Amino acid sequence: MISGISADAQVDKKDVRRGNRDFRKENYREADIDYRKALLKDSTSVAANYNLASVLYRQGDMQQAGTILDRIKETAPATESSADYWYNRGDVALGMKDYQTAVDAFAKSLMIRPEDMEAKENFIYAKKMLENQQNQDQNQQNQNQNQNDDQNKDQNQDQNQNNDQNQDQNQDQNQDQN
Secondary structure: OOOHHHHHHHHHHHHHHHHHHHHHOHHHHHHHHHHHHHHHHHHHHHHHHHHHHHHHHHHOOHHHHHHHHHHOOOOHOOOOOOHHHHHHHHHHHHHOOOOOHHHHHHHHHHHHHOOOOOHHHHHHHHHHHHHHHHHHHHHHHHHHHHHHHHHHHHHHHHHHHHHHHHHHHHHHHHHHHO
């Protein structure tokens, strides 16, 4: 029984290594296939999941890369590559314009590896983009409030005009009756 498990693990590693070679050659399509083969044999493989997410990121599929990274969010941070996991999680979040998640992920990466200059730069960038997004949201809320205020003013003016017209009509009717 034990020898069977180790043989499967070797096949898994073999597919991952083949995928890594393809990845280094920038043959992302083949690397994708290799990592998926490894995942068929061991769906919990952190290396295969992590590397597949990297391939999907390189191919521009941020949504699926994020989904793959979510699969290993419990186990990957406990590995020696946890800083890399959080860094890649931040990159994927940046690609999806989810700046809060990106800031949080880069902060976790920096807590593990504080000397990582790329993580620092990305953290600063994500934080700036989050601030910009929050400012835009605030401006949009202010504009919406101003529009509502303007509409209320217009409605009040219309109502006042209607009241004035009604008063004029009432005065005219009263004069006619007199």
